[in-house]
Amino acid sequence: MLISMAPDVRAANYPERPVRIIVGFTAGGPTDVPVRYIANKLSHAIGQPVVVENKPGAASMLAIREMLAQARDGYTLLSCTYFDPVNTKLFKHAGYKASDILPITLMAKYDYAITVPSNSPIKSVADLVKFAKENPGKINYGHLGLGSTQNLLAKQIEAAANVSMSGVPYKGAADALRDIIAGRLDLFFGPPVVVMPQYQGKQLRLIAVSGKNRLSSAPEVPTLMESGIPIDAFGWIGLCAGAGTPQPVVDYLNSKLMPILKSPEYLALIERSGSIPAATTQAETQLVIDESLKGISPMIEKFNLQLD
Secondary structure, three states, X not given: OHHHHHHHHHHXXXXXXXXXXXXXXXXXXXXXXXXXXXXXXXHHHHOOOEEXXXXXXXXXXXXXXXXXXOOOOOOEEEEOEOHHHHHHHHEOOOOOOHHHEEEEEEEEEEEOEEEEEOOOOXXXXXHHHHHHHHOOOOOEEEEOOOOOHHHHHHHHHHHHHOOOOEEEEOOOHHHHHHHHHHOOOOEEEEOHHHHHHHHHOOOEEEEEEOOOXXXXXXXXXXXXXXXXXXXXXXXXXXXXXXXXXXXXXXXXXXXXXXXXXXXXHXXXXXXXXXXXXXXXXXXXXXXXXXXXXXXXXXXXXXXXXXXX
């Protein structure tokens, strides 16, 4: 009896020490920015330090593997994204299953902004398609790994416009944007949270956004669909734990996160960046994970993306 009750006793005393949130991308990226804000607020809410640790690499799998290697007690969490469930389909040997991911909440959803250097001759999607047709394979686009949203968007544009482009892998969005600003990269599909400051500072150009609607922070930029490319794509950021984490711990974290995610300060922060704030139940977050898995499977087959 005492052994079976031990996890519940630990959960009742949670948290007794600092909590770590692992981010699978570089500092300053679309996942890192909101999670650092949330970690700061969460530390005050739970009375313990909440430390953010960046662990980029291997298409974000280094981060989730690190989380899953730790005790499932709520002290090591993951700033989870679309990549984490999708990698279980994309890689034959990802080293974990989608069922190993235990969702806590979503933190934000976001469309993608299609960016080019500020001095690029490409000023619209029509220009992009024209140049790509005239120069097959010469447009270099940045992506965060095979199967990433950037990679899939590029593949979909190639198929829709009958063009070919060349992919360049990056560890994080911030790295790719540095190369866009410097003119070393031709094209990048960047989350608005990291793109908008540079756009507003005229360091780069936006030629389209990937969602159904124009961004409220950049209403002058058309959607891909308005530009003749029938694509609607978005990403998401959440907070997850490893399967087996006591449910009382998950419920506790969700309850402490809800006021933060619904606060006027957080809403303003996310909306200014062009993203959509989110605060969801565990079940609602699981639905998003399931939809991500459902959506990626036919694309992996269509574009022959599965890797060993």
